[in-house]
Amino acid sequence: MFKKLWVEMLVVAAVTALGGVAQAGVTLDKVKQAGQISCGVPTSITGFAAPDSQGRWSGFDIDICKALSAAIFGAADKVNYVPLSAQQRFTALQSGEVDVLSNNTTDTLQRDTELGLNFAPVVFYDGQGFLVSKKLGVKSAKELNGATICVSPGTTTELNLADYFRSSKMDFKPVVIEKVDELRAAFFSGRCDVLTGDASALNATRLGQAPNPDDYVILPERISKEPLAPVVRHGDDQWDDIVRWTVYALIEAEEKGITSKNVDDKLKSDDPSIKRMLGVTPGMGKALGLDEKWAYNEIKLVGNYGEIFDRNLGKDTELKFERGLNDLWTHGGLMYAMPIR
Amino acid sequence: MATETATAASRPGRAPRWNDPRIRSVVWQILFVGIVVALVAFLVHNTLVNLRRQNIASGFGFLDREAAFGIGESLIAYSPADTYARAFLVGLLNTLYVSALGIVLATVLGTVMGIARLSSNWLIRKLAQVYVETFRNIPLLLQLFFWWAMLRVSAPAPRQAWELLPGVLVSNRGFVYPVPTADPVHHWMLLAVALGIAGAIGVSRRSKRRQVLTGAQFPSGWVGLALIVGLPLLVFLAAGMPLELDWPELKGFNFVGGGAVSPEFAALLIGLTVYTGSFIAEIVRAGILAVSWGQSEAASALGLKSGQRMRLIVLPQALRVIVPPMTSEYLSLTKNSSLAVAIGYPDLVSIAGTTMNQTGQAVEGIAMIMAVYLVISLLISLFMNLYNRSVALVER
Numbered sequence: 001m002f003k004k005l006w007v008e009m010l011v012v013a014a015v016t017a018l019g020g021v022a023q024a025g026v027t028l029d030k031v032k033q034a035g036q037i038s039c040g041v042p043t044s045i046t047g048f049a050a051p052d053s054q055g056r057w058s059g060f061d062i063d064i065c066k067a068l069s070a071a072i073f074g075a076a077d078k079v080n081y082v083p084l085s086a087q088q089r090f091t092a093l094q095s096g097e098v099d100v101l102s103n104n105t106t107d108t109l110q111r112d113t114e115l116g117l118n119f120a121p122v123v124f125y126d127g128q129g130f131l132v133s134k135k136l137g138v139k140s141a142k143e144l145n146g147a148t149i150c151v152s153p154g155t156t157t158e159l160n161l162a163d164y165f166r167s168s169k170m171d172f173k174p175v176v177i178e179k180v181d182e183l184r185a186a187f188f189s190g191r192c193d194v195l196t197g198d199a200s201a202l203n204a205t206r207l208g209q210a211p212n213p214d215d216y217v218i219l220p221e222r223i224s225k226e227p228l229a230p231v232v233r234h235g236d237d238q239w240d241d242i243v244r245w246t247v248y249a250l251i252e253a254e255e256k257g258i259t260s261k262n263v264d265d266k267l268k269s270d271d272p273s274i275k276r277m278l279g280v281t282p283g284m285g286k287a288l289g290l291d292e293k294w295a296y297n298e299i300k301l302v303g304n305y306g307e308i309f310d311r312n313l314g315k316d317t318e319l320k321f322e323r324g325l326n327d328l329w330t331h332g333g334l335m336y337a338m339p340i341r
Numbered sequence: 342m343a344t345e346t347a348t349a350a351s352r353p354g355r356a357p358r359w360n361d362p363r364i365r366s367v368v369w370q371i372l373f374v375g376i377v378v379a380l381v382a383f384l385v386h387n388t389l390v391n392l393r394r395q396n397i398a399s400g401f402g403f404l405d406r407e408a409a410f411g412i413g414e415s416l417i418a419y420s421p422a423d424t425y426a427r428a429f430l431v432g433l434l435n436t437l438y439v440s441a442l443g444i445v446l447a448t449v450l451g452t453v454m455g456i457a458r459l460s461s462n463w464l465i466r467k468l469a470q471v472y473v474e475t476f477r478n479i480p481l482l483l484q485l486f487f488w489w490a491m492l493r494v495s496a497p498a499p500r501q502a503w504e505l506l507p508g509v510l511v512s513n514r515g516f517v518y519p520v521p522t523a524d525p526v527h528h529w530m531l532l533a534v535a536l537g538i539a540g541a542i543g544v545s546r547r548s549k550r551r552q553v554l555t556g557a558q559f560p561s562g563w564v565g566l567a568l569i570v571g572l573p574l575l576v577f578l579a580a581g582m583p584l585e586l587d588w589p590e591l592k593g594f595n596f597v598g599g600g601a602v603s604p605e606f607a608a609l610l611i612g613l614t615v616y617t618g619s620f621i622a623e624i625v626r627a628g629i630l631a632v633s634w635g636q637s638e639a640a641s642a643l644g645l646k647s648g649q650r651m652r653l654i655v656l657p658q659a660l661r662v663i664v665p666p667m668t669s670e671y672l673s674l675t676k677n678s679s680l681a682v683a684i685g686y687p688d689l690v691s692i693a694g695t696t697m698n699q700t701g702q703a704v705e706g707i708a709m710i711m712a713v714y715l716v717i718s719l720l721i722s723l724f725m726n727l728y729n730r731s732v733a734l735v736e737r
Contacts, residue, residue: 087698094397094701115701116397136594146593148514153691154698162411162421173595174411175605176695177685182486186685189493190513191604193594234396 027099027232027239028072028289036078039065040098043083043180045201046208047313047321048104057081060312061102064123064230064247067302068100071246071294076301085178087154090115093233100243101231104198106156111231120230120243121251123305125325125334127222128160129199131206134217136193141221145170150183150192152176157197160224184209198226200313200321207318242288249295251337252277253304255328260303263296277340284340295340305335388704403700404429410695412687414603425696432692433713439606439688440675440717443613447674448667450614451621456651458626469622476619482680484616489608489684496604499595508588510596515603517589517596526580533572540572541565605686609678617674624666628659660732668725672718679714689713 031037041049041061049059066076082098089105092098094116104126105111107119130149132138141164151158153176165172175192177183184205187195195202199218206216230247232240253259256274258266266274275281278299279292288294302308306328313321327333358364392399404426411421415431416438457469476484493513497503502512508519521527541564548559589599632655640650681688690710697706 087694090698090701091703094395094703110699111701113396114398116392116395144594146595146597148595153695158410158695159699162409165411166421172411174413175685176413176687176691178682178694182683182685185490186493189490190498191493235394 025236025238025289027236028242031072031099035073036080037065037069037072037100038080038082038098039068040082040084040089040092040101040103041065042103043085045104045180046204047317047319048201048204049081049083049102051081058312060124060308061104063302063308063312064102065100067250067298067308068243068246070297070301071242071249071290074291074293074297085154085180086152087178090117093117093231096233099232099239103231104201104228105231106226107229108156116234117231118234118240120232120240121247121337122227122229122334123247124200124228126198126200126226126228128157128196128224128226129202129222130219131187131195131197131202131216132193132219133190134215138219141219141223142168144172144194146172147193148173148175148191149194149196150175150177150187151196152180152183153178155197156224156226161196164223198228203321204319238289242290245288245340246294246298248337249277249298249340250302250305250308251328251335252340253295253299254306254335255330255337258299258304259307260300263299267296273339273341392704397701399702399704401705403696403702403705406700408696408699410699412692413685414606414687425700428692428696429689429709432687432689435687436675436678436681436689436713437717439609439613439681439686440678443610443617443674443678444671446610446614447617447621447670450618451670452625454618454622455625455629458622459629473619473622476615477623481612481616481677482683485608485612485680485684488611489604492604492608499591502591502596508586508599510589512596513604514595515601516607517599517601519586519588520600522585522587524583524585526577526583529580530573530576533576534569537569537572540568544568603686605681605684608684609681609686609688612680613674613677616677617670620670621667624663624670625659628661628663629655631662632658657732661734664725664729664732668722668729671721671725675717675721676714 039062041057041059044050045059045061047059049057049061051057062079062081065079065081069078070076072078082092084092084098084101084103086103089101089103090111093101102123104124105119107122111117112119130141130144138144144165149161149172151161151174158174158176161172161174175186177186184195186192188209188211195205197205199222202218206213206218210216230243232243253263256266256271256277258274258278263278267278267280269275269278269280272281276284278296279285279294282292285292285294291297303311309321309323309326310316313319314323323331323333325334327335329336389399405424407421408423408425408428409421410428412419412428412431414435416434417427417431419427419431454469454472457465458473460466460469492515496511496513499512499514502510502517504510510517541561544559544564545561548561552558587598589596589601591597636654636658637650640654645653678688679690682691682694685691693706693710697703700706
């Protein structure tokens with residue numbers, strides 16, 4: 001697509017022209033000066049990121065951006081949401097067009113190194129699955145030999161798919177379409193037998209976009225690990241730290257039982273770790289280069305990890321995702337925050 | 342007299358060097374080239390420095406690594422175990438394939454429609470006009486989405502495919518048809534076709550020479566056609582008609598065997614052909630109108646039939662006007678083929694895009710895309726210019 005090509009060329013030109021986009025401390029200064037964070041989010045995944053009819057964004061990924069905004073500015077709405085396709089997102093981050101990606105991005109070695117990115121802690125543990133029409137009568141991914149599969153380009157999904165079929169000695173025909181809407185349309189019109197992607201996003205698609213959700217089913221196999229995490233670019237350690245600890249604070253808050261409703265009461269808590277976190281005992285904010293109220297603001301304005309999950313994906317929504325791997329480590333999940341001290 | 346001496350006195354011996362227009366122009370040109378080179382060097386250097394600072398890999402080493410992603414359709418054997426370089430080649434061939442077919446079909450469609458726009462038949466004229474005005478004025482991307490949706494939505498699932506002819510089926514997975522399985526006789530038939538073409542050219546030259554010398558005409562077109570079709574047919578019959586067809590069969594999810602045309606490819610080809618054809622139709626019409634009406638009248642007066650008039654008198658002169666703008670149409674068709682990304686046909690841009698994303702090496706990827714399109718465009722220009730020279734007016 002020529003328009004896209006032009007955008008990419010502009011981005012390349014921007015990488016070329018804007019020297020020094022990635023020096024320590026620069027991103028925080030830039031963000032403060034602009035008065036807002038540029039947050040790269042998915043173009044549209046129900047529950048993760050979607051604009052409503054008035055153009056207000058909501059979703060799990062959006063709340064991560066909001067938490068960051070709350071930690072830095074003490075207000076949750078200082079965010080400029082930049083919807084990016086899977087293929088555009090890394091160039092946009094590398095070139096400084098966005099400050100952080102909260103874009104359902106899988107943490108991989110190659111991205112961490114060759115693409116010049118740093119991953120914050122995982123905010124959602126996912127796995128790749130297959131969505132099929134019940135009419136096909138397929139019960140397992142092992143029966144997909146010869147299937148035509150719709151997949152989005154520039155994702156780990158695309159690579160896992162090829163790996164899985166190669167290792168199980170099966171054939172498939174990929175239909176690769178960048179625009180998510182077109183991809184879904186292709187699948188629901190029967191161009192592909194299978195739509196593949198992160199199981200959570202597939203489920204959201206099934207409930208949100210399928211003509212009749214009950215006609216479709218996600219096969220039981222999870223063919224990959226998809227730890228989804230926010231991403232920043234190499235070279236600005238302070239910014240990396242801020243994003244990292246913003247995420248940890250959300251998880252730690254849930255573990256300590258601090259919610260958006262009771263956070264003001266918790267200011268009076270005697271627990272020294274809570275006092276440190278909420279800035280009653282100063283030091284943590286200064287260490288990050290933020291206000292001492294950073295974590296308090298996050299929790300007050302956005303909520304803890306559990307609240308964010310329930311509000312966007314969990315029991316309060318039609319998606320009704322189980323916490324599963326995304327539960328706290330104390331409840332048998334993988335969510336584990338490093339100590340804030 | 343007095344004025345003359347005054348002029349002579351004020352005339353300078355020689356203009357100073359910096360006022361010499363030739364030296365000036367050379368200096369300016371050197372300066373300009375110098376600035377351009379310096380700018381490019383600065384950009385390249387700056388890019389490399391910035392990439393290194395952000396620890397983003399650079400260089401073309403990634404081309405040798407395993408691509409690890411699948412490609413839907415390919416003219417050469419490809420598997421995810423192949424390298425990025427091969428994936429790139431697959432994309433390049435797909436681009437060239439759809440562009441070449443598109444150029445041929447658009448030229449045929451455009452020429453027919455261009456002539457039809459000048460037809461004396463009201464219905465034909467108006468139909469051609471509606472075609473041109475419709476397809477020239479709708480953005481190509483929308484047309485591609487339209488054709489793609491048509492092919493996808495209106496056709497049934499593979500299990501309920503429409504059978505047009507035995508073995509020729511249409512479904513939302515595309516169009517499948519039986520192909521002959523390879524047989525050694527086919528090579529001989531190819532040879533026979535080549536012989537037939539050579540023979541046809543020979544016959545046509547001879548008959549032309551004879552017509553110039555004696556005025557006697559010879560149906561060289563029909564004889565040539567007979568040679569081209571007849572010779573391979575003779576070989577085929579002589580070899581005992583070894584024809585085995587590879588039939589497409591419904592196996593599991595989709596058809597296996599035979600040949601196949603995917604909806605993405607078909608949509609792209611139809612879109613490019615119909616869109617560019619509408620522009621070519623106007624170019625052809627303009628070219629024909631540029632030949633003065635008196636020429637046609639004179640041809641009629643000499644007793645030439647309308648077909649002959651078009652073929653022998655009007656088109657050869659119209660080509661001089663038609664060929665140069667046609668080059669631009671071919672170039673834009675080739676470049677427009679990159680819209681394939683939108684509908685999922687794995688062309689060069691689509692595969693380079695995936696590659697860039699998997700390796701993070703956008704600068705290299707874009708550079709390769711630009712280089713490839715530049716080379717393709719220059720080649721098309723070159724051939725069209727050569728052709729233009731052969732049809733251009735030779736002044737004596």
